[in-house]
Amino acid sequence: MKLTRALEILPKSLWVFHCNSGSCNGCDIEIVATITPRYDIERFGMKLVGSPRHADVLLVTGPVTKYMTERLRRIYEQVPDPKVVIVVGNCGASGDVFYKSYSLDGPVDNIIPVDVYVHGCPPRPEAIIEGAAKAVLLLEKKREELLKAGASR
Amino acid sequence: MSAGSHKTYRIPIGPVHVGLKEPVTTWLDVDGERIVKATVRPGSIHRGIEWMARERNPIQVIYLAERICGICSFTHIVAFLRAVEDAAKIEVPIRAQYIRSLVLELERVHSHILWAGVACYTFGYDSAFNLGMLLREKVMDVLEALTGNRVNYGVGTVGGVRRDLTPRAAKAVREMIQFYRREFQTFLDVVTEDPIARARMRNVGVLSQEDAVKYCALGPTARGSGLRVDLRHSSPYEAYGDLGVTPLVPQDYTGEVFGDVYDRFFVRVMEVVQSLELLEKIVDGIPEGPIAWEPKLPKVLAALKAADGIGWGIIEGPRGDDTHVVKLTRGEENVTWWKVRAPTYANAVSWPLMFQNQEIADAPLIINSIDPCISCMERILVSDARAGRSEILTRANLVERCREKTRRLMGA
Numbered sequence A: 001m002k003l004t005r006a007l008e009i010l011p012k013s014l015w016v017f018h019c020n021s022g023s024c025n026g027c028d029i030e031i032v033a034t035i036t037p038r039y040d041i042e043r044f045g046m047k048l049v050g051s052p053r054h055a056d057v058l059l060v061t062g063p064v065t066k067y068m069t070e071r072l073r074r075i076y077e078q079v080p081d082p083k084v085v086i087v088v089g090n091c092g093a094s095g096d097v098f099y100k101s102y103s104l105d106g107p108v109d110n111i112i113p114v115d116v117y118v119h120g121c122p123p124r125p126e127a128i129i130e131g132a133a134k135a136v137l138l139l140e141k142k143r144e145e146l147l148k149a150g151a152s153r
Numbered sequence B: 001m002s003a004g005s006h007k008t009y010r011i012p013i014g015p016v017h018v019g020l021k022e023p024v025t026t027w028l029d030v031d032g033e034r035i036v037k038a039t040v041r042p043g044s045i046h047r048g049i050e051w052m053a054r055e056r057n058p059i060q061v062i063y064l065a066e067r068i069c070g071i072c073s074f075t076h077i078v079a080f081l082r083a084v085e086d087a088a089k090i091e092v093p094i095r096a097q098y099i100r101s102l103v104l105e106l107e108r109v110h111s112h113i114l115w116a117g118v119a120c121y122t123f124g125y126d127s128a129f130n131l132g133m134l135l136r137e138k139v140m141d142v143l144e145a146l147t148g149n150r151v152n153y154g155v156g157t158v159g160g161v162r163r164d165l166t167p168r169a170a171k172a173v174r175e176m177i178q179f180y181r182r183e184f185q186t187f188l189d190v191v192t193e194d195p196i197a198r199a200r201m202r203n204v205g206v207l208s209q210e211d212a213v214k215y216c217a218l219g220p221t222a223r224g225s226g227l228r229v230d231l232r233h234s235s236p237y238e239a240y241g242d243l244g245v246t247p248l249v250p251q252d253y254t255g256e257v258f259g260d261v262y263d264r265f266f267v268r269v270m271e272v273v274q275s276l277e278l279l280e281k282i283v284d285g286i287p288e289g290p291i292a293w294e295p296k297l298p299k300v301l302a303a304l305k306a307a308d309g310i311g312w313g314i315i316e317g318p319r320g321d322d323t324h325v326v327k328l329t330r331g332e333e334n335v336t337w338w339k340v341r342a343p344t345y346a347n348a349v350s351w352p353l354m355f356q357n358q359e360i361a362d363a364p365l366i367i368n369s370i371d372p373c374i375s376c377m378e379r380i381l382v383s384d385a386r387a388g389r390s391e392i393l394t395r396a397n398l399v400e401r402c403r404e405k406t407r408r409l410m411g412a
């Protein structure tokens, strides 16, 4: 992609809603580390918001326990279009160490469509930032598709 | 609502909410702004970890145990390993014991700073949160230098540890101690000296000393109520026997105990300072020697297959005592059964007590004040196959059971 194009898109700030669907916390603290001064993803205008209604991006950690399945689906539906789903951590992507458990419905892509996977158990904050960068581009693409389909701005 | 009608409303919070990164459902019955009653429903992220372990051998379970909780991951591994070593009668070399204590203390430092930061964030003191998190990156760097990972280090193994403390890593630890001695005081001052922070935490979520005993509070939650309980002091494990830990209680510093959020905050922050001392002692006193009972995994597995019996491991995690019990059966590779009792399990019982007559605005702070680790706790699903029923222990059951245990312990 051209640099000019990247510069055009990147200043669009992503607002992220974080849903923990049964993770071990490892990924969650790395997400917290990502928003704090060392990694400081807020300098790109990205931040965690308190309601899915305000979010562009749904960030999911954890292998999705049976109890959380319905909640996750509801949260996904509440995020307005265009939206991007990022899964952070191996256990959301594949089940990881929890793969044979009786109380899981996951991994996440069994329940909702996923756009970006960030691997690692837990991934480093740098990897999470990379995932966010991919999400920005995807979101822009989805927005353009929606516009083409006739959605109003 | 007309004045004086005293009708209570029920506010559901969760399971996914902003106050805490982990899902837990709480119902608060409120009269105006006052909380009359609180009901907590855990279990939303129950993953059946203990059950999964029955299809894995002890070495594989190490990595499962680590992922009970990503914050106190090493605590869980050490408790599990001690249980396995107890069952199989395996001796751990002294140097390995020192390295285990070293990582445990580093983990305590990172966990307590994280908690202190999040507590500040909860009542809206974002600068302190960011300052705390910035300071915390130092210990994360050291953990990475020592173990190769920031979270879930995977350095424990049956009979020892997998990574030695190299001179370079030791130097990094020393540097970190100096760094915190210089910088940590700032964080302490901006929070404990700040009148608003004090006002938000003083007399909020009080747990009296008596109730802390009655409801089996553990770790910093109990110490914040003035109880001198600390397993590193009362039943030392690994290298703690050589280090001489004394339980840290607020009355030794301020002269009185409130048992409120402020005291719990104070205890945790001062424990970071205490951990620095311990770390220094560990790095200075670590003896030379092997770091594992047997470095070859097939031999370890063979020894574990031949072992028979039940083993216990109880250690003081950042949040309180973490207990693991393991049964190994001769001739079987897998763990026969494994039971974990994480500290939040015990501490969450006192939540409803702390909530009583508080304002709703303080609810997230109170929830946070015991440093809950929901992912540790999610194992309360009890099924009774014979009776064909499955139930989730409610708070009332738990409290009753907890009291029963106290009565038993007191011999009444």
Ligand code: SF4
Binding pocket: A023, A024, A025, A026, A027, A028, A061, A062, A063, A088, A089, A090, A091, A092, A096, A097, A120, A121, A122, A123, B067, B070, B152
């Ligand atoms: S990917 Fe690993 S570190 Fe992240 S939540 Fe899952 S088990 Fe924990």
